[in-house]
Structure formats: C-alpha cells, structure tokens
Amino acid sequence: MPELPEVETLNRQLQKKISGRAISATEVYDDKLTGIKNFQAGKVAGVERQGKTICIRLEDGRSIVIHLRMTGRLLWQESAERPRHSRWRAGFDKGNIFLVDPRRFATIRIERTKTEKIKNDLMADFDEKLFLAKQANRKINLKTLLMDQKALAGIGNIYACEILHRSGISPLRQAASLSIREWKMIFDSAKRILKKGIENRGTSISDWRDLYGLQGENQKELKVYGQQGKYCSTCGGTINRIKQGGRSTFYCHTCQK
DNA sequence: AGAACCGCCTGCTTGC
DNA sequence: TGCAAGCAGGCGGTTC
Numbered sequence: 001m002p003e004l005p006e007v008e009t010l011n012r013q014l015q016k017k018i019s020g021r022a023i024s025a026t027e028v029y030d031d032k033l034t035g036i037k038n039f040q041a042g043k044v045a046g047v048e049r050q051g052k053t054i055c056i057r058l059e060d061g062r063s064i065v066i067h068l069r070m071t072g073r074l075l076w077q078e079s080a081e082r083p084r085h086s087r088w089r090a091g092f093d094k095g096n097i098f099l100v101d102p103r104r105f106a107t108i109r110i111e112r113t114k115t116e117k118i119k120n121d122l123m124a125d126f127d128e129k130l131f132l133a134k135q136a137n138r139k140i141n142l143k144t145l146l147m148d149q150k151a152l153a154g155i156g157n158i159y160a161c162e163i164l165h166r167s168g169i170s171p172l173r174q175a176a177s178l179s180i181r182e183w184k185m186i187f188d189s190a191k192r193i194l195k196k197g198i199e200n201r202g203t204s205i206s207d208w209r210d211l212y213g214l215q216g217e218n219q220k221e222l223k224v225y226g227q228q229g230k231y232c233s234t235c236g237g238t239i240n241r242i243k244q245g246g247r248s249t250f251y252c253h254t255c256q257k
Numbered sequence: 258a259g260a261a262c263c264g265c266c267t268g269c270t271t272g273c
Numbered sequence: 274t275g276c277a278a279g280c281a282g283g284c285g286g287t288t289c
Binding site for chain 2: 070085101103104105138139144206207245246
Binding site for chain 3: 001052067070147149157246248
C-alpha cells in the first residue's frame, strides 16, 4: 500500500519525468473515476506530494490530484498499450503514465485552484506544537491516531507499526497518556523511518512498484510488520499480531510499553 | 463532537 | 484439483 515514502518516490520520479512537459491526451478506462471526466489537457508546471496525495500542477493553475489508496500504482510506459488493470492514461510526447489499480479504490480529481496546505506532513513543514495542541489529549489508541490523516499526513499501517516499535511504545496506549518525551520519541522515530523508506524507494511487500515498475528495498528494514511469531530484533521477545479498528497491528509486547 | 464501524473492490490464500 | 469463503486495508460516509 503506498504510504508517504512510496508516494514520495513517485513524486520525485514524476518531477524529473514530466515537469515542463505537455500532456497530449488523456483517456479514462474506468467509469468509476468520475473526478476526471471531460478533462482538457495542459502543460505540467510541477509535481508535489501532500501526505499520500500526488498533485500534478498545470501551468493554467489546475491540478490533477491523485490518491492511490490500496493498490494504485503509477506506471511510466513508452508504449500506449494498456497494461492489465489500467484505469487512466496521460499521454506525453515520449511516453505515457498509466494509473494501474486492480482494486479500483484510487481516485483522481481536478482542482481548479491551489488548496492551502495543512502543516501535518512529517517530512515537510510539520508543526509539532500544533500537533500536540490538537492531538495529545485525544482518547484514541496511539496506532489509530498515527494513521489518522488529519492528524499526521502520510502514515499508513506499515509505517505506523514500525514507528511505534522504534519508539518502544505500545500501539494500545491511549494518545492522552503519552508524555512530551514520548511524543518527541515518536516524531524522531517517524522522521528516521520515513527518511529511510524514501531512500529505499518504498516497501515492496505485496504490490508496490515505482514509476518504472521496480520494487523498493525497504521491506528488508521491517522489524514488526508481517513478522508475527518471529523474535524481536530489539529485545528477543515475540512479535504479536492484534486487530485495532479492523486492521492488523504488529508489535512486540515485551519492549513496547 | 468525537470515536467506532461499514462499504467499497478484487487478487491472493486458506480450507474442505 | 476446484471452488467458496476469508482476508488485505485507506478513507469517506454513516452510526453510535
């Protein structure tokens, strides 16, 4: 599932590939993509990421806003021949970008004007004080809070589990029970883990691939996600798997307090 | 108001 | 081997 490091990988690749290039044509293959009907093509000014969202800025002020959700991928291909599960194509003079998405959860919409950024992206202009003021007293388990996109943009299930493990804090803790020192630990761990994820071009556990169809390398860094029953690399305890809010959480009961 | 739950989707895994 | 049920989960909408 594309989270911040995966989307940032695409963001950087797209910046290099399509900035300043004109979109010559687009095609929608899936009627479910209602946000991009009757799109009039234009020239790309730049590409940005906000949380897990990719924004392709056009010179006329419009933006193509793409969210990949669970299984969405963006694939560069010189040939205009449709890959399996493709739902949308943007054609450029030397190739095409396809939205490939087997489960059809991804969304694309056109924004007429630039929307104001919320400062909740840990790898951009994150505002710690604002975060603590809004989130630190919530009565919600910490793991679910880390995945709340309004609280922190970009963290999904994999990185939430890894961040908590590195912080040595239990996913079951209520947000309101954390000390300032523990919050600092979370911010620090999160930044390090996300940075490493970006350097490794994402985590290819299942179907994540970059713009050129290549796997990332970050799966070798995972300490808890998908590691249930194995020994914890920190303390030698056993990695547990539980459900929180209908989703799997992986953690070490011994060293995550 | 805030937290919990549901439904959208389809490929893959599991069990009989 | 084959088929059906179960599972994966981000997020918007609904319910509690």
